[in-house]
Amino acid sequence: MDFRPLINLCESTNTKYHINGKTAPLTSIRVGNTAKLIVFPTEMHVFCQIIDNILTNNYKYVILGNGTNSYFCDVYDGVVVVTNGIDTVLVSENDMIATCGASLKNCANNALCHSLAGLEFAYGIPGTIGGALYMNAEAFGSTIGQFVLKSVVYDTLTRQISELSSNESHLFGKKCSIFSAKRYILLETTLRLIPSTFDFVKNKTCELLKKRNSSQPLDMPSAGSAFKRNGNYYVSKLIDEAGLKGFRIGGAEVSKKHAGFIVNSSGATANDINKLIEYIKHKIYDKYQIKLIEEIIYIE
Ligand SMILES: Cc1cc2nc3c(=O)[nH]c(=O)nc-3n(C[C@H](O)[C@H](O)[C@H](O)COP(=O)(O)OP(=O)(O)OC[C@H]3O[C@@H](n4cnc5c(N)ncnc54)[C@H](O)[C@@H]3O)c2cc1C
Numbered sequence: 259m260d261f262r263p264l265i266n267l268c269e270s271t272n273t274k275y276h277i278n279g280k281t282a283p284l285t286s287i288r289v290g291n292t293a294k295l296i297v298f299p300t301e302m303h304v305f306c307q308i309i310d311n312i313l314t315n316n317y318k319y320v321i322l323g324n325g326t327n328s329y330f331c332d333v334y335d336g337v338v339v340v341t342n343g344i345d346t347v348l349v350s351e352n353d354m355i356a357t358c359g360a361s362l363k364n365c366a367n368n369a370l371c372h373s374l375a376g377l378e379f380a381y382g383i384p385g386t387i388g389g390a391l392y393m394n395a396e397a398f399g400s401t402i403g404q405f406v407l408k409s410v411v412y413d414t415l416t417r418q419i420s421e422l423s424s425n426e427s428h429l430f431g432k433k434c435s436i437f438s439a440k441r442y443i444l445l446e447t448t449l450r451l452i453p454s455t456f457d458f459v460k461n462k463t464c465e466l467l468k469k470r471n472s473s474q475p476l477d478m479p480s481a482g483s484a485f486k487r488n489g490n491y492y493v494s495k496l497i498d499e500a501g502l503k504g505f506r507i508g509g510a511e512v513s514k515k516h517a518g519f520i521v522n523s524s525g526a527t528a529n530d531i532n533k534l535i536e537y538i539k540h541k542i543y544d545k546y547q548i549k550l551i552e553e554i555i556y557i558e
Contacts, residue, residue: 261295264311264337271307274298281330281557284322284340286384287481287522289531290330290557293338300343302357302445306419309412309443312337320557321443323359323386327393327481331528331558342386349374353407354449358388362395362402365449370463375454376405378462382470383482388444392437393553394430398466403430405449411442419445433486433553475513478521481554484535485518488548494518496548500541510534520554528556 261277268275275297281290299305312319318336322328325340344359347368354374356365366381379400383390387402394403409422422428422436429436436442470476485493497503497517504514506523508530513519520534531554539550 259294259317259335260315261317261337263315264295264297264308264317267307267311268297271299271301271304273300273304273308279338281334281338284338285325285329285481286479287329287520287526287531287554288479289522289526289528290334291332293330293334294336296338296340298340298343302344305339305341305344305358306412306445308339309414310417312339313414313417321388322557323389324361324384326384327389327553328555328557329481329528329531331556334557341388345386352451352453354451355446356387356449357446358386358444360387361385362387362390366463369451370456370459372451373454373456373459374451375459375462376400376449376451378459378466381463382467387447388437391428391435391444391447393433394435396433398469401430402449403428403435405451406430407448407450409447410445412445413442415441473516475515475519475521478513478523480513480519480521483518484520484538484552484554485550486553488550491546491548492518493542493550496542496546497538500538500545502538502541505534505537507534507537512538528558532556 278292279296281293282288322340324342341359344357346357347360347364348355349372362380362383366377369377379397390402394401413420494517502512503517505512509524509526510530511521511523513521542550
């Protein structure tokens, strides 16, 4: 595959790129080896030109935020577009406009500064708003989807920028949204937050962070919960009761602190993670006849 047209665009727009760049450092679980090309746009109009260029040249591609829900295969033979340099948050009255690469922490901090409630649950989620809308990020009974008013998106079918003008048009569901089908790429979203007081938002944020710190293995590389919550079942409880805490395949391990997390305990490969996922799924099916569904995303 000839990536010269995209490399030329990166050079003419002063956009950083890596040829045969390392992918593990792009993910929080630190799994992957190389990708043919990794590009790091920092401006929205350049991001759109990059998508256009990718579609024109028929390159295989993936959009990445902070890579906190994802892990890479050994050699990704396409383009990785890293959006976390496109990180702008603006607040006007009760509304927050965030670009796709804005970190949830930045969004939650801005909400706090404006005494707006709603995003306290999101402060400790290490992703971007793009990754959060894709997966309808959720914690402590709140979802990002419940605050979304409208979004500006790139439609890869028509190759036009368009608007999802209502909350309903985002098709938010349990750990999914319209973005999961990959037709649309989020450029910018508007969240409607709740007027509150600085102290209320600060106290709630601290309380939820404490809960997170006490239950999650934040000292080890991971991609968050490995499996989606299954109806009324807490998947981590099922995995724990199946005796799998600490179970390891290669460098991939079921966290000893939170059985719902797979951690990279030492040099895990995608193969280790895939084998461990299959092993857990079999064990849980054998014991409870429950089919687990992965939440973490394998980029191959
Ligand atoms: C320690 C830890 C704790 C976590 N806790 C939680 C939690 O409490 N709740 C929760 O829901 N998740 C949690 N996660 C998982 C993860 O942080 C969230 O799902 C987060 O929203 C992912 O954002 P990201 O930018 O890192 O996504 P990435 O991993 O970069 O991408 C995820 C998916 O989104 C797509 N995507 C990214 N940007 C765009 C875009 N602009 N347009 C279209 N698609 C896009 C990607 O292609 C990919 O398919 C946790 C992860 C870790 C490591």
